[in-house]
Structure formats: structure tokens, C-alpha cells
Amino acid sequence: MAKVVLITGANKGIGFEVARQLGRSGFIVLLGARDASRGEAAAAKLRAEGSDVRPVIADLDRAGETATALAGQIQKEFGHLDVLINNAGAFDLTGGDGPASTVSIDALKRTFATNFFGTVEFTQPLLMLLRAAESARIVNVSSGLGSVGLNSDATSPFYAVKPLGYNASKAALNMFTANLAWELRDTKIKVNSICPGFTATDLNGNTGTQTIEEGAIAIVRFAQQPDDSPTGGFFHKDGTYPW
Numbered sequence: 001m002a003k004v005v006l007i008t009g010a011n012k013g014i015g016f017e018v019a020r021q022l023g024r025s026g027f028i029v030l031l032g033a034r035d036a037s038r039g040e041a042a043a044a045k046l047r048a049e050g051s052d053v054r055p056v057i058a059d060l061d062r063a064g065e066t067a068t069a070l071a072g073q074i075q076k077e078f079g080h081l082d083v084l085i086n087n088a089g090a091f092d093l094t095g096g097d098g099p100a101s102t103v104s105i106d107a108l109k110r111t112f113a114t115n116f117f118g119t120v121e122f123t124q125p126l127l128m129l130l131r132a133a134e135s136a137r138i139v140n141v142s143s144g145l146g147s148v149g150l151n152s153d154a155t156s157p158f159y160a161v162k163p164l165g166y167n168a169s170k171a172a173l174n175m176f177t178a179n180l181a182w183e184l185r186d187t188k189i190k191v192n193s194i195c196p197g198f199t200a201t202d203l204n205g206n207t208g209t210q211t212i213e214e215g216a217i218a219i220v221r222f223a224q225q226p227d228d229s230p231t232g233g234f235f236h237k238d239g240t241y242p243w
Helices: 013-024 036-047 060-077 105-131 164-183 212-223
Strands: 004-007 028-033 053-057 083-086 136-141 189-194 234-236
Touching: 004 013, 004 060, 013 028, 013 036, 013 083, 013 212, 028 036, 036 053, 053 060, 060 105, 083 105, 083 212, 105 136, 105 164, 136 164, 136 212, 164 189, 189 212, 212 234
Parallel strands: 004 028, 004 083, 028 053, 083 136, 136 189, 189 234
Antiparallel strands: none
């Protein structure tokens, strides 16, 4: 039986490429999008390539509502979920995010609402389905900018990049990874934070230095990690990051 993966924010960018690659690997892909028409258009492209890809509504602005509805749908159709990839995220491009002394509190709250609160709330209703799988994976798409260690390291390329809202929200997401991995330590569910790298996407105004394909590497790898692989870690395609 094919494994089932649910990917949020999958109608474009890294999420779409991850959906493409996992579809090619034989997964049934539940392609999450906030907008039904955009989700269907993205899924249709991947179905045309021969993958089993089905659009679903996954909106972190309505995280609890959409995740609960999805949990019922997945339970009815499959009875379990093998992989959850929390890819959807936000970066404030209005200029409101910035250094700690000047960051807009509204921008800070909006960023946390998606990157942290929305992700936690979306994940919780799906845990029963992940527990029902033979072995399951949760991939939280984070960022090296969320590493407190790298933010404090003057030799790090991240050292001078200080949008507090984004960085702090990803650090909070990393704490969610560590805590959830601990809670699930006696199960066959692996939970890890993954940094895709500085990839050219809409999130950063396409200023990233990596291709979409490069950004998908570590996410795809950890979605398919074997049962003896680590849990509760912070990884990128070439190794690990400090918390």
C-alpha cells in the first residue's frame, strides 16, 4: 500500500517540488493549499506527470478548523497518515519585521501566528493518524535563522540577519520539534526540524541563492528516513545546525 504524505503550502515553491519528488517516489500526496483553485491547479500539473496527487485545504490562518476537517477525511479514506510536512510559513515583506528595537509588534504577531501557533494547532489533530501508521515522520520546515547558536556566532553567515519576527518564530518552531520528539520518543514517529537553505521563493522575493530542487533535498530525505534514524534534531542537506 502506498504511503500517504500531507504537505502544507504545497501549491508552489519548495512545497510543490517536495510534492513532485515524493509523488514520483510512490507516495499518495495530499497537496495542501489555502486556496482551493490554486491547489487543484498545482495538483493537476503533478497528476499529468503520473503521480497520485490530491488537493486539500490546509490554511494556517484557520489551522484547527482545516486540520480537524482533514483528519476526518484522511481517517475515512486511509485510516492513517505516514508523513506530515509542515512547510507553510510566512515572512513579513512589508518592512514591519526587523531588529529587536524597531520590529513592528503587529508583524511579530502575524509571523508567530503562522510559523508557530498555526503549525502547532495544525499538527495536533493529525497526531492520532500519525500514531496509526506503521511508522511515521513529521518534518517541520525551519530555517538556520532560527538557530540561537548561529544568531550568536560572529563567524556565521546568519550573524547579521536579524528580523526578530521570523528568526524567533522559527526558534519557537524548533522548540516544538524538540518537545514533540520527546513526547513521541517511545513511538515510531520521528520528528525533526529541517532547514531547506536560502532558496529562491516568493517567501523571500525570489532573492534566495539556491534552486527549488536544492531546497527540497533535505525535506524529501527526512520524509523517507528509516526507522533507525534520529529524531528531535535540526538538519540541513549537508549536516546539522545547533539549536
